[in-house]
Amino acid sequence: MDNVAIVVDDLDAAVAFFTELGMELEGKGDIEGLWADRTVGLDGIQTEIAMMRTPDGHSKLELTKYHTPAAVGAGPENPPPNTRGLHRVMFAVDDINDTIARLRPHGAELLGEVAQFENMFLLCYLRGPSGIIVALAEQIG
Secondary structure (H helix, E strand, O other): OOOOEEEEOOOOHHHHHHHHOOOOEEEEEEEEHHHHHHHHHHOEEEEEEEEEEEOOOEEEEEEEEEEEEEOOOOOOOOOOOOOOOOOEEEOOOOOOOHHHHHHHHHOEEOOOEEEEEEEOOEEEEEHHHHOOOEEEEEOOO
16 A cells, blocks of 8 residues: 545645654645546646655555645534544554643544553544544553
């Protein structure tokens, strides 16, 4: 797999959020033209993307802001975790409580609470920019 793309409303806010999670901005660019229209099946595409890379270089997120045509919602503004489609993106973190505290100024809100799975992980779901559900996992024990 090369990357996962996520459509966002505010590209700069999404970049700041995922940077706070430890991802690195690999680059930004504008995407438009007939090749783009043909690839995604829409006419008149004008988008701006930011490619984010994990520190180990193995995984990437492509954050996409559609200028034309405007992005559309697939359902409720903040769908619950059991909605069909892309469910969530999970990140391994060293300190889950510190990570949550650092993400709150970027609009992150816990969906539930930090819970312990057996003696292996602390886990939580939170909502990030554009309603994206992000899971955090801290290995314990």
